[in-house]
Amino acid sequence: MTPSSVMSTDAVAPSERAPAWRDWIWKHFGGLESDLYGDTGFDGHLSASHAGDVVLTKLEANRHRVVRSPRLARAGDTSYLKIVAPWRGSAAVEQQGRQAWVRPGGWAIYDTTGSYEIANPERVEHLIVMLPKEQVAERGLQLAPLMARHVGGASGISRVALETMRSTFQELPAMSDHAARGAGELIIELVRLSLQELAGRESATTQLEAFRDRIREHIGQHLRDPGLSIERIAQSLNCSKRHLHNAFSAEDDTLAHYILRRRLQACMRELKNPAQAQRTITDIAFSWGFNNGAHFSRVFREHTGLTPSDFRDTALRQALVTEAR
Incomplete structure (x- = not known):
């Protein structure tokens, strides 16, 4: 067996x-948008196989981000769970208001039938594994609470799953189709067992994750409020500012x-949206809690590598290309 692509x-x-990379990512992962933080130089490599x-x-x-918008998630015709397991570099997985950072020796999981964003803020070497969602969800496993979680990889069944995914990818060229299919079924079972263990784990770690979820949910509900602050969050959740920072x-x-980045991401989505093209950049920024245009332009450029106007122009041109596909 040889790599399929x-x-x-x-x-x-x-x-x-850069345009070639965006096109490859779009086609290989079934409708996934990408941007390069405004970098002009780029190199990338993909090698894919089926088990x-x-x-x-x-x-x-090189560093880059990928985004699956709600519209693209609804349009997808195949339901997968997706795993990112870095060999080098890091990734931030965001979905359903949750965020999980993953580094070498760990893995995180998310659902391609929902919107998500993956940030790769440095040069990366990742193993990305896509599993049929319905096969993982057998036996009543509730997947939604487990998405955008750092599943593990340092010990226990999650480590066995990680090592099996890595070794399967490396040995696939020497496997028969029958053996490769068996290896794929084993990966699905090990991932299911890892998620079952995560779902059943009751510990201080999961309690802390639940508290972080409450914080993120509160931020998401009040992101447009320019008065959103750590002090107000602490008051609303009836805890100390120190407890928030510790979380x-x-x-x-x-x-x-985190609050700043969520606001910038919201502005990026609206600047990319052709339906919002008649709105001014200042109007969009102020609608998401910013109250100073110069500050917004500076932090936006630091985050994306482009000015808001250049980002909008580039995104709208890409949208026209996407519609022509």
Whole structure:
């Protein structure tokens, strides 16, 4: 058995690499938008194989983000659960108001039938595994509360699952179709067992994750309020500011940066939306809790690598290309 597809920017002219990458990501992952933080230089490589119904992809690339919008999630015709397991670099998985950071030695899972965003803020080498959702959900496993979670990988069944996913990808070229299908079925079972263990785990860790979920839900409900602050969140949740900060102490984001990033992401979605093209950038920014245009422009450029107007122009041109597909 040989890899089902291999794509590399090595043979692509530097000026064409970014659009080629976006096109590959769109086609390979079934309608997934990507941006490069405004970087002009880029190189990336994809190598994908099938183990029965399971798709395993090795992705190597410069920093980039991928987004599956609610519209694209609704339009998808195949239901997959998706796993990101870094060999190098890190990824932030966001879905259903939750966020999970994952680094080498761990893995996180999310659902392609819902909207999500994956940030890769540095050069990465990831194993990405796609599993048929209905096969993982057998035996009454409730998947929704487990999405955008750091499942594990350091010990126990989640480590066995991670090592099996990695070794299967590496050994697939030497496997028969029958053996590959069996390996895919084993991966599905190990992932299911890992999720069952995560669902049944009662510990201080899951209690802390539940508290973080409450914080994120509150932020999501009040994101448009320019008065949203750590003080107000603490008052609303009846806890101390120190308790809030401690809840986010293991995250790569501080709580203040998390709020800022959620607001920027909301503005990015509306700037990309052709239906919002007649609204001014200032109107969009102020509708999502910003109250200073210069500050918004500065933090937006730091986050995306582009000014808001350049970001909008680029996104709307890409939307026209997407509609033509």
